[in-house]
Amino acid sequence: MARSPLHQLTRLEIVNAKPAAKPYTLSDGGRLYVLVKPEGAKLWRWNYDFAGKTRTMAFGSWPEVSEKEARAAHAAARELLRQGIDPMQKRREDKRRARFSANATFEAVAKAWIAEQKAHWSADYLDKIERRLAKNVYPWIGKRSIAEITTPEYVEQVIRRARDRGVLDTARRVRETCNCVFRHAVENGLIKSSENPAIDPKVGGVRTPPVQHYAAITDPEVLGQLMRAIHSYKGTPIVRAALQFVPLVFQRPGQIRTARWEQFDLDKALWTCPAAMMKGKLARKKGGPPHLVPLSRQAVSILRDLYPLTGPEGYVFPSRKAGLPMSDGTINAALRTIGYSGHEMTGHGFRATGRTLIRERLGYDKEVVERHLAHGSDEELGDAYDRAQFFDQRRRMSQDWADYLDRLAGDNSQDGIAQSYMPAGERTSFVEEATTSGELESTTAQ
Template identity: 35%
Template sequence: MLTDTAIRKAAARDKAYKLSDSGGLYIHVTPAGGKHWRLKYRFGGSEKLLSLGPYPAVSLAEARKARDDAKSALRDGKDPGILKKLYKLTKAQHSEDTFEVVAREWFALNKSKWIEHHADDVIRSLENDIFPLIGSMPIRDITAPLVLAALRLVEKRDAADTARRIRQRVSAIFVFAISSGKAETDPAAVVLGAMAPVSKGRLPAITKLPEAKAMLKKVEGEVAHPVTKLAHRLLALTALRPGVIASTPWYELDAIEDDLWLVPAARMKLKLAQKRDEARDHFVPVTKQVREVIEALRTLTGRGPMAFPNQRHAHKPMSENAIGYLLNRAGYHGKHVPHGWRSTFSTHMNETFPADRAIVDLMLAHVPKDRVESAYNRALHINRRKELAQLWADIILEGAPPASELLKGPRR
């Protein structure tokens, strides 16, 4: 049996020689003084040799454990030499499995399930907030503290809800990696309890009409890109969801007929099965003020595919956060969010026209909870919706300058 002392004292000789331990394990000493662990064994009736690495990089204890593992493999009818080659190959493959590589494989597999706008949001959130920090790291080496550190930077933007959505996506990537043999744990799953809480309840919204009108005036006086201001005004006029506004393609606006803008079900906030149902298409009345916004916008972005393009990538939609940041700069952080215009519209119109409650819900594209109500809401009531939309536009923009004036204001 070998000892560390005996191995250290083994001097070089004119010819190579070996120092035996037990079970076929020995040290091969070269004429240059190098010492290498080797294991002699028999498999399939043939004598074979397995290299276990140099001493002292591989200690005596580690060499003996490798010998014992090899013997265990032999008892199971497996060749330790083949297992070592497979291990090296697998390790080499895994070294190429960075988080970004695996994440893009996951995205390619799943993007067909999502509408284009959501798919763009998913990959953009990873490219902006995750890949720069942990994208180049082997996915097996990523720990919970590293994931949490990346999410903390998102939370610091006052975007706790966004951080949680990104965490879900990162967790799904790790689950995909585990099932593919590229990772063993999901560190994104354990960080949830350490993340900043998200305030529950209704989103903040200014619902009193005088305050809402004052807010619109203040927001439009901010230093900002006119496209963002026009998006905000269109949001206030139509009470559409911010994501629908942000992802508007020009071909929808170019196809407006009879003062109606058709938003396909595929772009609405619906379950996937409903997104494929043309009966769920949403009709937005195009008031005089909405048309002014569209015409002003056309001078800025009319040559591209998107009505509200991303400033860096014209073929992609603007970030939904752009309108939120504009509201925050105007002093409405925690008081009103882009989605809040739906509450402003709903509150005023329901209080002013209580008999039209069902039609107001239809204008908000609310999905009915029961079949009876759903059948009622399939009746479009287009004429009354146009009347209510024009009444709302006249009220909320009373005293406001035309949309074309927003092109002249201070720009960021």
């Protein structure tokens, strides 16, 4: 006998429904049914039509969801459908809203956004975002309900505070981060898109500041003066070694200060930098190839001289604090010590110095220099298809560059070539200096 459209299943009918080789359904009326799976599961389902498509909504499994509960949910969904609302879309929106309380604070939404995104970020970037919010945003609007934050309040409490301190780049980055947090609130139904106070990049009078490049010396004569000053630096042996090493390899300062002895093969004059320590997106850090840095004889000499002091493992240029690398301001501080301000030269500036003079004075192709700097291709899909490393050319380039720096340092120098590049036996080693200054005992004890 055919079932009436209003027929409702009895509990006994559901209990007696046995699994079969293929799934089958038991109708409960109004297109609500129990789906019996081959493994024995019994699931409440409802088919409905919306926007010209048939959709299936789940109401849970029986007996966890009883007949009465399933029918009540079915009736509520049918009422939404009658009002022109997609029940499944409404459910998704309700779930998003349920992640936050009705008075969700800016800080709560920000932390939810971070939790969702951090799998795609490097540890350094995550730390940068968290510190930016903790320092510039949370103290002023962190405890405020995100739905109640107005544009004037956001501008007055956050943007103008950073702008009035004169840190325009910080103000711009704070706005970008806040925009992401407010967008997350929009996506979760907490505010409307039109209520995002950070959506306008010009809000608060913050403009993108002009690009300021790191100070760098590109005049050979001035560079020669700098190299002589570096050779005469009288700081601690570890800092002195780092200061001499930086211009030879012209890699990123963060890459140099966190370099570890395990990455170096001095016999092969090679520094293998893991992808994780290189600048780039998280996917590249996790699965990208290492960056190979060929070392000149001068660079190897500095490392061999330093090896007894800080080797054979751990950081090449360690901090006095056990287990930590040299701080990120050490090289710049050493440059200030020898008389070069931040407007004249920086540790990062040696990259521009090398990039410019190697092409202008030594005649190497741009592609060779860019690969040594670990810069990606500027062509569309360049990195995907251009795997060239130019390693042999870069090895010759590294040696030519070191010899060129030697020549510059030797010009008009009272002492001739720098002590750090003198043959062994004619110079005072870093270990001898460290022993004299007591640093060797301090470093070893750490």
